[in-house]
Amino acid sequence: MMSKTLFKKNALIATLGSVLLGGQAMATLPQNATSIEIPVQHIQLTQEWDKVFPKSDKVEHRKVTFKNRYGITLAGDLYMPKNAQGKLPAIAVSGPFGAVKEQSSGLYAQHLAERGFVTLAFDGSYTGESSGLPRNMASPEINTEDFSAAVDFLGLQDFVNPDEIGILGICGWGGFALNAAIADTRVKAVAVSTMYDMTRVMANGYEIKLDPKGQYDRVAGLDIEGRNKMKQALNAQRWVDAQNGTFALTPKDNHLPSQEKLTDDTPLFVKEYSNYYKTERGYHPRSINSTSGWTQTAPLAFINMPILQRAAELKAPALVVHGEKAHSRYFGEEAFNALGSKNKELYIVPSANHTDLYDDVANKIPYDKFEAFFKANLK
Known part of the structure; x- marks a missing residue:
């Protein structure tokens, strides 16, 4: 049975004609009503090991939850070196965009825990085992906040030195990690791997030509007219969602095609994503990229909100790691040049390539580089 939370009319409800939560429209307040009941979401945590990578015998692992500044409960996997003593440096890890902590972020977290750090791989708001309604939503502001909430949690643990906390973002969460480090002075070091700037790609489209053979030539990306057409389509979908009382998802094969839907004309980078998320290599049932799609209107928040506009103000040490053959390399290089x-x-x-840095432990992910960077700067 769901618990109920009461909101007093003079605090909030006077501004509401009706409430939409989790796809269910609540009734309009009666004229003399003084409160309205809104269901509180409960989250279920899976206790068995269900990662896409094997469990290490060199670390201890447990599930944890913590809240961000917006009251959303986030779920995480906490990894600690076995037999650790004293207060240790810590690293919060998340990403890629549309992935869950059972995929790349957990893999990074476990490996870094083997190297002496307390690490926390977490699901962002509205995704995975974390709470937040509607599901499969994204927000550049809230997802940036999620990293700072992870810093809150780590800094309050008696086995963590609160003055030695870093963050690491993978793919789209690389941009959020940099954005968080710019604003959050408690972050003593920030690293990103195979990063995207999600606000840039959603506003501009890809600023490179992505052909099936892997030729990535620079192009202009979306112009003002193209962006306006995109906004018209997204806002037309808002009418549909408001009418239906639900939040439509992007059809899963439109979001990322399954293996059998790939063709000779499919861009190489899309094939690379599908080869990770849609196969045994990286498939996870809670991953948006493996199973479904984002809410169709999710890009609206990203189009007008560049997350790295204050990049020159970053004070914390920064490590930007990218693949030589990655279609996304320009995001990392240009973000690096902008960092202060x-x-x-x-x-x-x-x-x-881009997805080699998701899981190629043997040949591509430079864990020695990450370890050296954090050990040099978290002290």
Whole structure:
């Protein structure tokens, strides 16, 4: 049975004609009503090991929950070196965009825990095992906040040194990690791997040509007219959602095609994503990229909100890691050039494509580089 939360009319409800929560429209308040009941979402945590990577015998693992500044409960996997003593440096990890902590972020977190750090891989708001309604929603502001909430949680643990906390973002969460580090002075070091700037790609489209053979030539991306057409389509969908009382998802094969839907004309980078999310290599039933799609109107928040506009103000040490052959390499290189950190490094992994840095532990993910960077700067 769901518990109920009461909101007093003079605090909130006077501004509401009706409430839409989780796809169910609540009735309009009667004229003399003083309160309205809104269901509180409960989350279920899976206790068995259900990652796409094997469990290490060198670390201890447990599930944790914590809240962000917007009251959303986030779920995470906490990894600690076995037999650790004293207060340790800690790293919060999340990403890629549309993935869950059972995929790449957990893999990174577990490996870094083997190397002496307390690590926290977490699901962003509205995704995975974290709460937030509607599901499969994204927000550049809230997802940036999620990293700072992870710092809150880590800094309050008695086995963590609160002055030695870093963050690491993968793919689209790389942009959120940099954005969080710009605003949150408690972040002592920030690293990103195979990063995207999700506000840039949603507003501009890809600023490179993505052909099936892997030729990635720079192009202009979306112009003002193209962006206006996109906004018209997204806002038309808002009418549909408002009428239906639900939030329509992007059809899963439109979001990311399954293996059998790939053709000779499918861009190479899309094939790379499908080869990770839609196969045993990286498939997870809670992952948006593996199973469904984002809410169709999710891009609206990203189009007008560039997350890295204050990049020159970053003070924390920064490490930007990208693949030499990655279609997304320009995001990392241009973000790196904009960062104001006096201590910053761009590391290009030879021959690596975008998704090689998701899970290629043996040949591509430079864990030695990440370890050295965090040990040098979390002290």
